[in-house]
Amino acid sequence: MHRLIYTSVADIERDGASLHEETRKIVAISAKKNKKRELTGVLLLVNGTFIQVLEGKRENIEDAFETICCDLRHKQIKVIELEPAKGRLFANWDMAFVGSTNEPTQLHVNRDLQHIAVTIDARPAQALRQILQLVHVPRD
Numbered sequence: 001m002h003r004l005i006y007t008s009v010a011d012i013e014r015d016g017a018s019l020h021e022e023t024r025k026i027v028a029i030s031a032k033k034n035k036k037r038e039l040t041g042v043l044l045l046v047n048g049t050f051i052q053v054l055e056g057k058r059e060n061i062e063d064a065f066e067t068i069c070c071d072l073r074h075k076q077i078k079v080i081e082l083e084p085a086k087g088r089l090f091a092n093w094d095m096a097f098v099g100s101t102n103e104p105t106q107l108h109v110n111r112d113l114q115h116i117a118v119t120i121d122a123r124p125a126q127a128l129r130q131i132l133q134l135v136h137v138p139r140d
Helices: 017-037 058-070 104-119 124-134
Strands: 002-010 040-046 049-056 074-084 096-099
Touching: 002 058, 002 124, 017 040, 017 049, 017 058, 017 096, 040 104, 040 124, 049 058, 049 104, 049 124, 058 074, 096 104, 104 124
Parallel strands: 040 096
Antiparallel strands: 002 049, 002 074, 040 049
């Protein structure tokens, strides 16, 4: 069992609705592919930047990541970590999604997403805990 965390800049139409619409399509297709590959994870969208966590067998993660690297909708791809994992943190999701929104009731989500985006490089473990809170996964 391994876990990959990476970031990339979304190279998708930037008018807000199109970015979110295209991202939701990516999530739907990814969930199907991840199920076949026995991968789980989450995709965050923060100000045009993707932050993704994938979990599963290393070879399945590498296969999925190769597809991502060839996808022209991803630019400036940066691996944060690829590490062995004791278990799955996102076992309930083939691909969960959390994105920033303009809804006033979601201001805390936007704040948390901004904090994750700032801390992911320097403190990936802390950012991962915050991601877990956003998708409401009970922690050990």
